Amino acid sequence: MSALITTRRSTNAERTVCGLLLLVAILSLGITESLAGPREQAKRIHDRLTGVPPSATVLNDLTDLITNDPTGGLYEAAIQAMENPNFYSVTLKNWATPWTNEEQTVFASLNDYTATVIGMVRDSVPFNQLLSADILYIGSDSRLPAYSMDNNEHYVQLEQLGINLKDDLLRVNQSQVTDLPSTATAGVVTSRAAARAFFVDGTNRAMYRFTMLNHLCTDLEQIKDPSRSSDRIRQDVSRSPGGDSRLFFNNCAGCHTGMEPLAQAYAYYDYSYPADDMEAGRIIYTPGEVQPKYLINATVFKDGYVTLNDHWDNYWRTGPNSLLGWDSSLPGSGDGAKSMGEELANSQAFAQCQAKKVFEAVCLRPPGDAADRAQVTSMTNNFKANNYDLKGVFADAAVYCAGE
Ligand code: HEC
Numbered sequence: 001m002s003a004l005i006t007t008r009r010s011t012n013a014e015r016t017v018c019g020l021l022l023l024v025a026i027l028s029l030g031i032t033e034s035l036a037g038p039r040e041q042a043k044r045i046h047d048r049l050t051g052v053p054p055s056a057t058v059l060n061d062l063t064d065l066i067t068n069d070p071t072g073g074l075y076e077a078a079i080q081a082m083e084n085p086n087f088y089s090v091t092l093k094n095w096a097t098p099w100t101n102e103e104q105t106v107f108a109s110l111n112d113y114t115a116t117v118i119g120m121v122r123d124s125v126p127f128n129q130l131l132s133a134d135i136l137y138i139g140s141d142s143r144l145p146a147y148s149m150d151n152n153e154h155y156v157q158l159e160q161l162g163i164n165l166k167d168d169l170l171r172v173n174q175s176q177v178t179d180l181p182s183t184a185t186a187g188v189v190t191s192r193a194a195a196r197a198f199f200v201d202g203t204n205r206a207m208y209r210f211t212m213l214n215h216l217c218t219d220l221e222q223i224k225d226p227s228r229s230s231d232r233i234r235q236d237v238s239r240s241p242g243g244d245s246r247l248f249f250n251n252c253a254g255c256h257t258g259m260e261p262l263a264q265a266y267a268y269y270d271y272s273y274p275a276d277d278m279e280a281g282r283i284i285y286t287p288g289e290v291q292p293k294y295l296i297n298a299t300v301f302k303d304g305y306v307t308l309n310d311h312w313d314n315y316w317r318t319g320p321n322s323l324l325g326w327d328s329s330l331p332g333s334g335d336g337a338k339s340m341g342e343e344l345a346n347s348q349a350f351a352q353c354q355a356k357k358v359f360e361a362v363c364l365r366p367p368g369d370a371a372d373r374a375q376v377t378s379m380t381n382n383f384k385a386n387n388y389d390l391k392g393v394f395a396d397a398a399v400y401c402a403g404e
Helices: 002-035 038-050 056-068 073-081 086-100 112-122 153-160 192-199 205-215 245-266 320-324 337-345 348-363 370-385 390-400
Strands: 136-139 169-172 269-272 282-285 311-313 333-335
Touching: 038 056, 038 073, 038 086, 038 348, 038 390, 056 073, 073 390, 086 112, 086 192, 086 205, 086 348, 112 136, 112 153, 112 169, 112 192, 112 390, 136 153, 192 205, 192 269, 192 282, 205 245, 205 337, 205 348, 245 311, 245 337, 311 337, 333 337, 348 370, 348 390, 370 390
Parallel strands: none
Antiparallel strands: 136 169, 269 282, 311 333
């Protein structure tokens, strides 16, 4: 009993000491925060955007920018900090890499998808073209093997040779270096890396799901809406899974009603690979000819929808998912991946998702309180007003998280 009491006492004492230490830590943090002068802000901006401390000269330059212009200096300093090549080869590469594989890992080689994101940011290409443009970035260094549709060697070498991505990425048309006609290109969606990750096997619904997840920050589970028409759901989806048609209406239909008429845009694409080597495959495009993967398991529900072409319709323009903020100047239907990519990338959800992802990358935490959320809204608005220039979004975030 007495031993028990002793234990309790010492625990309480420990708690008090811990509490005091915590208080001191919080207070001193608060003090450093509130005392962050131009020099500390300059350093923080540089660290957050590039992952490395600035050189003495750069630190002086950034500090001067902030001191000399109390209103715009922080933003100017952020834009200046992006001159460091690490912004491209580390920050942007790590930012984009998880979108290019199903595991969403950052530990993957550079590829045509990540290089294209990096190049588009560098050149201030309007980022709402990400899912539709005839665009690709390759390395310009003469030591590199040529871009190949059949492997990723060009980008592996680009990285291994330590080539400066800020200076040596070259913008080309995707249709110039691949056998895709320009009309069949859809930005990073038709990159080799995305095809390898999301057109491989399956039914091409994965390309749609991961594009929504990575670029509208929306997983289908969050936006299930079973109240649309189910007339486009393919034959492979059972209408009474486990013998229960209620399950179809309450669960399966929530995703499949809206997803199917959009994923139809990819009906002519596949990733084709030799039986023994999935990495050695390439994207294929068969205009006018629906890929067999759209027609598999036809006996599961033979009255289901039979895909005849790549015509897409956005059923989610009405109902609860109109909240994703579709662009009213676009028709909401079309043929093929390019126009479907425009539909997605001109939504409010797309713009806001990019702002949120930038906030997380620069502030090293998700937006939390009301002030953070207001900041993401303001970054989203600036992004759109600034013709979808992502550099400005990175600068806005760096300023917000630079300390007072
Ligand atoms: C949260 C959204 C969602 C719900 C709910 C849902 N699905 Fe799916 N379904 C998907 C996605 C996304 C894919 C593509 C998966 C992939 O290839 O990565 C898919 C693929 C499929 C496929 C193709 C085969 C496969 O596994 O790729 C079938 C068949 C299918 N779903 C049937 C159903 C049935 C039956 C239900 C209800 C019991 C259901 N789904 C519920 C989103 C959903």
